[in-house]
Amino acid sequence: MLFCPLFSGSSGNSSYIETGDTCILVDAGLTGKAIESALRQIGKSPADLNAILITHEHTDHINAAGVLSRRYDLPIYANAGTWRGMLPLIGNIKQKNIRVFETNRDFYIKDVNILPFKTPHDSNESVGYAFFHNGIKLSLMTDIGHMNEQLLSAVENSDLLLIESNHDVELLQAGPYPYQLKRRILSDNGHLSNENAGKALAKLYTRGVRHALLGHLSHENNFEQLAMETVRGVLRENDIPDSEFSLAMTHRDRIGGLFEIE
Numbered sequence: 507m508l509f510c511p512l513f514s515g516s517s518g519n520s521s522y523i524e525t526g527d528t529c530i531l532v533d534a535g536l537t538g539k540a541i542e543s544a545l546r547q548i549g550k551s552p553a554d555l556n557a558i559l560i561t562h563e564h565t566d567h568i569n570a571a572g573v574l575s576r577r578y579d580l581p582i583y584a585n586a587g588t589w590r591g592m593l594p595l596i597g598n599i600k601q602k603n604i605r606v607f608e609t610n611r612d613f614y615i616k617d618v619n620i621l622p623f624k625t626p627h628d629s630n631e632s633v634g635y636a637f638f639h640n641g642i643k644l645s646l647m648t649d650i651g652h653m654n655e656q657l658l659s660a661v662e663n664s665d666l667l668l669i670e671s672n673h674d675v676e677l678l679q680a681g682p683y684p685y686q687l688k689r690r691i692l693s694d695n696g697h698l699s700n701e702n703a704g705k706a707l708a709k710l711y712t713r714g715v716r717h718a719l720l721g722h723l724s725h726e727n728n729f730e731q732l733a734m735e736t737v738r739g740v741l742r743e744n745d746i747p748d749s750e751f752s753l754a755m756t757h758r759d760r761i762g763g764l765f766e767i768e
């Protein structure tokens with residue numbers, strides 16, 4: 507399985523996944539042009555895609571979904587709640603390209619088995635995804651207000667996990683955001699802090715996870731080095747040495763590497 511975080515951050519999200527004969531885009535939260543050019547950098551085109559999967563209807567996840575679907579005749583997969591929020595925002599989508607799945611029920615796109623699982627976030631019905639192919643498991647979970655047992659069990663034993671490491675709580679509290687927005691981000695249905703991402707990974711270490719990518723960093727309230735050091739620090743506090751857990755970073759404005767998972 508191939509995984510490429512094209513962009514990740516509060517300003518826009520999109521990831522590329524490829525298995526034997528399936529190419530999937532998860533979220534399309536930038537311009538169509540930016541996504542096309544990022545795909546081109548890894549030798550792909552949107553025309554290669556079999557589907558666009560959407561996590562939830564916030565703009566940083568859906569911005570180019572309609573454009574790409576119309577331009578390349580691509581099916582968009584989302585649950586009913588996300589479709590309700592998204593359809594008025596992305597323009598006309600051909601009926602045949604409106605694919606509705608049920609949260610917590612797995613489905614297939616060609617040779618990939620996909621499990622959308624519920625995430626706690628302030629949107630209609632947001633999800634994370636686990637992808638299974640040939641005994642490999644890849645999971646993506648961002649836009650999560652807090653961790654819970656359902657999330658941990660949804661992503662346990664992933665060979666690679668993209669997890670949100672959104673903000674540093676102190677930077678957020680001291681920063682320029684209005685009070686209501688700070689409260690929203692810090693709430694149980696907001697975003698996961700660096701510290702809480704580290705705690706989640708420490709728990710997941712005991713449940714088979716050894717490789718993670720940090721994503722969906724806030725532009726205002728975080729920076730890459732701080733997120734990485736905070737998460738690493740929490741892992742060390744939990745007696746998990748650096749050599750036992752590989753951490754990598756995604757970026758808001760460029761490709762975060764091409765990962766071959768075997």
Ligand SMILES: [Zn+2]
Pocket residue numbers: 562564627629649
């Ligand atoms: Zn969101």
Ligand SMILES: [Zn+2]
Pocket residue numbers: 515516519564566567649722
């Ligand atoms: Zn988001």
